[in-house]
Amino acid sequence: MQQPKKTGFQDVRDEVMRRIETRVWDQGALLPTEAELATEFGCARATVNRALRExxxxxxxxxxxxxxxxxxxxxxxxxxxxxxxxRRLVEERNATYRYALVSRRMQAAPGWLGSQMGLTPGTEVLHLEAMHYGDGQPFHFEDRWINIAAVPGCAEADFALKPPGEWLLAEVPFSNADVSFTATAADAALADYLACAPGAALFQMERSTWFQDAPVTFARMTFHPGYRMRSRY
Amino acid sequence: MQQPKKTGFQDVRDEVMRRIETRVWDQGALLPTEAELATEFGCARATVNRALRExxxxxxxxxxxxxxxxxxxxxxxxxxxxxxxxRRLVEERNATYRYALVSRRMQAAPGWLGSQMGLTPGTEVLHLEAMHYGDGQPFHFEDRWINIAAVPGCAEADFALKPPGEWLLAEVPFSNADVSFTATAADAALADYLACAPGAALFQMERSTWFQDAPVTFARMTFHPGYRMRSRY
DNA sequence: GAGTGGTCTAGACCACCTG
DNA sequence: AGGTGGTCTAGACCACTCA
Incomplete structure (x- = not known):
């Protein structure tokens, strides 16, 4: 046997990628047509198409x-x-996760929230504050606002045991969100919750979530000092 | 005419998505097989496969x-x-971009950089410091280290006019990277460069880049106070 | 062993774009 | 007007995994 396996779309994809990385085809260069590549690799045009599409x-x-x-x-x-x-973030670090509800109350949506979520100001919302811990150390503080009209069930849930994020993920699993990241200085309350000095630099994530164009929730997560969010590409 | 167009994979994809969003198929539920869906939608199984793959x-x-x-x-x-x-970030905000090289020198890689990039300590690296401005206001400070062995051309480039990030993108366009985000307090030098008070909370991005397993560059970008990184999903 | 998704083929038609 | 990618088809075989 000479070639134990046929050329699949992955082979084509990887070979094309290799030629681009090694500058066989330089930046901006025109590649052969799908039909030509299909002939070269000895496969169908659909296979080349799949490879190039990826x-x-x-x-x-x-x-x-x-x-x-x-x-x-x-x-x-x-x-x-x-x-x-x-919970996932904490347990990924092999730490024990703990959650604590700090406050829970219904209130009219303040102006900044209205513009943030695209909600008519004065709408009744559920406002929650909560803490998340890893191995007993503060992990992050959660400031969450839920649009009651969009998620009626939240009025009955008390969120004493289950974090609102997990509850919402089960209730409204498929949704769109805007997310933003910033650095902020700890105010007195955050310094207290996160056991750091007032003015400490804290990493913060804000997220607005919609379900089919209806605003669902806004959450501001403020992490403990030194928190690092990682990714790859 | 009743149906002016046939069912394409996008139709199948969107309809399946709709059924999931509206809980016709609930979380964890088993979907029909590809063959069954193909029959239902009146298309080939490959079309259903493409839709479900997405x-x-x-x-x-x-x-x-x-x-x-x-x-x-x-x-x-x-x-x-x-x-x-x-440049892109600044011009997206309809501001005028300006770049300034602060310092440039060859040196032996310090220990922390070696472990950060997977570089043998003492390797000769090019260390650059630079500032990026939007409409004359500080945008971010760049602290960059380049592995000369991986990018020989960098020894000749002077980076007085072209930012190292853009130069590298043209030189080593396809590479892998680890990226992390954190908040940090401004030290004296950063406060000076970014025109803010010492101790101010600053958003920071660190990135290590490899090309085919060879370490290329490490960059730490520290943004002006109040900078916000946005995304969607 | 059998059912399911994963992939490939050869051919076809269409939509979009550029010359 | 013609070339190129975008997509669909009908059928086939394979690979994984569960019973």
Whole structure:
């Protein structure tokens, strides 16, 4: 036997990627057509198409009808960030997770929240404050607002045991979100909750969530000093 | 005419997604087989396969041979983060970009850098410090280290006009990276560069880059106070 | 062993774009 | 107008995994 396996789309994809990395095809260069590559690799055009489509999804090549396929000149790198629950983040670090509800009350949505979530101001919302711990150490403080109209069940849930994030994930599993990250100085309350000095630099994540265009929840997570969010690409 | 267009894979994908969102198929539920869906939608199995593959890539469904396709119980949300150059970030805000090299020198890699990049300590590296401005205001401070062995050309480039990030992107376009985000307090030097008070909370991004397992560069970007990194999912 | 998804094929038609 | 990628089809075989 000479070739124990046929050329699959992964072989084509990897070989094309190799030629781009090694500058056989330089930045901006025009690649052969799908049909030509199919002939070269001895496979069907659909196989080449599948391979090139994956590279296009990664942003490695640009494809246009009629003009053909080119190596992306200045690729825009994309990092995939996993937005996990606090429990997952803590347990990934092999620590014991603990959750504590700090406060829970219904109130009219303040103005900043209205504009943040696209909610008419004065709408009744559920406001929760909670702490998440890893091995007894403060992990992050959660300031959460839930649109009662969008998630009626939240009025009955007391969130004493289950974090609102997990509850919502089970209740409204598929949704869209805007997320932003920033650094903030600890105020007196945060310094107390997170056991740090007032003014300490803290990593903060804010997330607004919608379900089919209806605003669901806004959450601001403020992490303990030194927290680091990692990713790869 | 009744149906002006045939059912494509996007139609199948969207309809399946709709049924999952509306809980026709609840979390953890078993979906019909590809063959059954193909019959229902009146298309080929390959079309259904393509549709379901995209949903699986998004993390909406889990697929296993023999056991079939299930709705993911607790979907792990993934945010796509665009890692853009400073120029891009500034110009997206409709501001005028300006770059200034602060310092440039060859030196032996310090210990922390060696472990950070997987570089043997003492290796000759190029150390650059630079500032990036938007409309004359400090945007971020860049502290960059380049492995000369991996990118020989950097010894000749003077980086007075072109930011090292852009230079590297053109020189080593396809590479892997670890990236991490954190909050840090401004020290005296950063406070000076970024025109803020010492101790101010600053958003910081660190990135280590490899090309085919060879360490290329490490960069620490410290942003002006109040900087916010955004994403969607 | 048998059912399910994973992939490939050869051919076809279409949509979009550029010359 | 013609070339290129985008997609679909019908059928086939394979690989994994569960019973």
């Amino acid at each position: 590279l296009a999804d990664r942003g490695v090549i640009d494809r246009k009808r009629k003009s053909g396929t080119r190596v992306t000149a200045l690729p825009v790198k994309q990092a995939k960030l996993e937005i996990a629950t606090a | 949903l699986a890539d998004r993390g909406v469904i889990d697929r296993k041979r023999k056991s079939g396709t299930r709705v993911t119980a607790l979907p792990v949300k993934q945010a796509k983060l665009e890692i853009a150059t400073a």
